[in-house]
Amino acid sequence: TVSFMQKINAAILNKRKGFHLCHQVIAAMETQLSNGPTCNNTSNGPSTISNNCSSPVESGSIEDSKTNLIVNYLPQNMTQEELKSLFGSIGEIESCKLVRDKITGQSLGYGFVNYVDPKDAEKAINTLNGLRLQTKTIKVSYARPSSASIRDANLYVSGLPKTMTQKELEQLFSQYGRIITSRILVDQVTGVSRGVGFIRFDRRVEAEEAIKGLNCQKPPGATEPITVKFANNPSQKTSQALLSQLYQSPNRRYPGPLAQQAQRFRLDNLLNMAYGVKSRFSPMAIDGVTSLAGINIPGHAGTGWCIFVYNLAPDADESILWQMFGPFGAVTNVKVIRDFNTNKCKGFGFVTMTNYDEAAVAIASLNGYRLGDRVLQVSFKTNKTHKA
DNA sequence: TTTCATT
Structure with missing residues (x-):
């Protein structure tokens, strides 16, 4: 099924549709704000359910870093600075790296954030895992130590029985090693399994063993054998798409x-x-x-569109601003203004968004929004330094 | 039928 945010982004891109989908943004947001970010993906952190009990390698071993996080499913246009801004709102960051394609420089949609304090890393997982940013739901988990052995461990599985669940798929493959992620692709309309899935193992050798053991084999109760092979590398597809774009007629890109x-x-x-x-x-x-001709553009601060958010509660923090504005589009920075002595929010904050359209929809949607027992006032930041 | 792009 198409998510709310996909619909919203479609609406943002299609200006003829105006703002009539705003209530859906709010509905999606209500769910998120009331439940908090949730994301129950198979993790590469210590919480994974997929460990092989007989495996000699314990997950979450003492050598695993408690400060270094991997962040997956980032929006394509999110920069390293924005990643740092988002995770820096939790605590002091030792280092931050957005992984990019070596040739095109395009974001690969994931990155690493290393905190100074392990407590901040834990807090980041608790508060930012499952955060919706544009069309994505980000995943935040502890990073595994960097190693060649964990590369190319992703499998493509086809010919699965349509009745097989993700859990059953994991059970089938978990005998070969520790599963990092699993997915079964479903029909967008009916939600029925397409019989195709992915399994990412912790290590490449585990994936190799799974191919040997399961390719061309019938799962228990199945009538047809499944195909198990290494998955295509998505970065290759990006390069190909970019190359093919170069050969397209220029006017085709501008409908x-x-x-x-x-x-x-x-x-x-x-x-x-x-x-x-x-x-x-x-x-x-x-x-x-x-x-x-010299007239001020409201909210425009050179690097994006600055939005004024008024009537925040004293305990408001940056994460609430990310949660509210992130779904509407590219957010480059958020800031809660605090009293120097008490460190409590002084009742307002600022959000910077890259694109005017997305900022306008966010403002139209969030102005008057009830957050707890307060009604927010949201507008482009006005320049009041020149008042008479 | 190659995903919500895990060094």
Whole structure:
């Protein structure tokens, strides 16, 4: 099934649809804020259910780092700085690395965050695992020690009985080693298994043994044998897609009326020269023109769109701002303003978002939102330094 | 029929 956030992002991209899906954003958010981030994926941390009891290697051994985290399922456009900003809101970070394709430089959708204090690492797992950012639900877990032996341990499994559950799939494969992730692909409409799945083992040798033991074998009770092989590497697909894009006719990349595109392009260039604005524009294009005559653009701070959030509770923290605004689009930074002495929130904070469209939807949706017993006021930050 | 991109 299509998630709420996928619908929302589709709405954001399709400007003709306006803001009528905002209530769905709120509905999705209500669930998240009331339940807190939840994500019960098979973990590579100590909580995995898939350990082989007879395995000589205990999970969560003493040499495992208690400060280094792996973060998976990050939005494609999220930068290392944004990753640092998000996880830095929990505690002091020793180092932070977004993994990128060596050739294209594109994010591979995961990264590592190493905290100074193990308690902050634990807190990050508890508060940020399962956080929704744009169309993604991020996964936060302890990183395994870096090693060549854990690479290329991902298996593609096909021909599975349609009735087989993820748990049964794990049971079948767990005899060969420690499972890091498992998934069964389902039909988007019916939700029925497509008979295809993935198993990521802790180590490549375990994956090799599973291929030897299970490829072309019938699972218990099955009528047909399954196929087990190493999965394709997704980064290869990205490179191929990028290469094929180079050969596409340029005008195929820009749907819609040509005149409209050209006009927007000119406006973008003007704004880019004046303010370093890079993103796609729609309603603000008009304001952008007037701003060239010296009129302030509300909320625009050079690196993104700054949003003012008022009426936060004294115990509000950065994570609540990430949870509220993250689903609407690219958030580069959040800040809760605190009293210097008490360290309590002074009732307001700021959120920076990269794209105007996404910021506008977030504001339209969250202004007037009831958080606990308070009604929030959300707007573009205004420049009040020049008041008479 | 290759995922919600695990060094």
